[in-house]
Amino acid sequence: MRTRLDDFISRISAQRDILNSIAERRPELPDGPILEIGLGNGRTYSHLRARFPDLRIIAFDHENGAHGSCRPDDADVVLGDIQETCMSYNGAAAAVAHADIGTGYPEKDAIIRQWLPSRIVAVLARGGFAVSGLELRHPELEEIPPPPSVEKGRYFLYRRR
Ligand SMILES: C[S@@+](CC[C@H](N)C(=O)[O-])C[C@H]1O[C@@H](n2cnc3c(N)ncnc32)[C@H](O)[C@@H]1O
Numbered sequence: 001m002r003t004r005l006d007d008f009i010s011r012i013s014a015q016r017d018i019l020n021s022i023a024e025r026r027p028e029l030p031d032g033p034i035l036e037i038g039l040g041n042g043r044t045y046s047h048l049r050a051r052f053p054d055l056r057i058i059a060f061d062h063e064n065g066a067h068g069s070c071r072p073d074d075a076d077v078v079l080g081d082i083q084e085t086c087m088s089y090n091g092a093a094a095a096v097a098h099a100d101i102g103t104g105y106p107e108k109d110a111i112i113r114q115w116l117p118s119r120i121v122a123v124l125a126r127g128g129f130a131v132s133g134l135e136l137r138h139p140e141l142e143e144i145p146p147p148p149s150v151e152k153g154r155y156f157l158y159r160r161r
Pocket of ligand 1: 037038039040041043044045060061062063080082083100101102
């Protein structure tokens with residue numbers, strides 16, 4: 001029987017493998033920062049920081065709650081509800097936006113899926129990559145197959161048209 005632990009491991013390794021695949025495509029990235037949409041404990045922030053040491057990473061969350069070993073400067077954290085802060089963001093358009101804000105509750109995630117795609121498009125440069133734990137349906141976003149190691153439907157990769 002598949003467990004929540006199995007799902008967690010699958011999600012976490014999908015994040016790592018997709019972020020690594022974007023790092024390998026570095027020459028294709030447009031100029032711009034990386035946006036970490038949902039900072040949480042800072043695990044993926046830490047991975048992004050290691051893979052893209054020369055790029056600014058701006059994190060969005062209700063609070064700067066990352067682990068002390070990988071806590072972004074407060075100047076690089078946009079506090080508040082992502083549904084609003086992405087719309088009021090007036091920084092440079094992003095080379096990469098990673099959104100890990102799924103809840104695991106289908107009815108809650110269905111609501112997030114309604115507003116998240118437009119928020120991603122609002123902050124992402126043309127040619128930029130969007131990575132998300134929730135499917136993003138938007139005409140500006142072209143889905144790209146993730147690395148073969150990623151379980152189907154587990155994590156999603158897009159490029160802005
Ligand atoms: C699953 S955690 C992210 C984990 C992170 N990727 C890591 O590796 O540590 C999701 C985070 O998104 C934040 N979040 C979810 N929805 C949000 C919203 N609408 N506005 C602001 N923050 C939100 C939560 O507070 C939580 O910290």
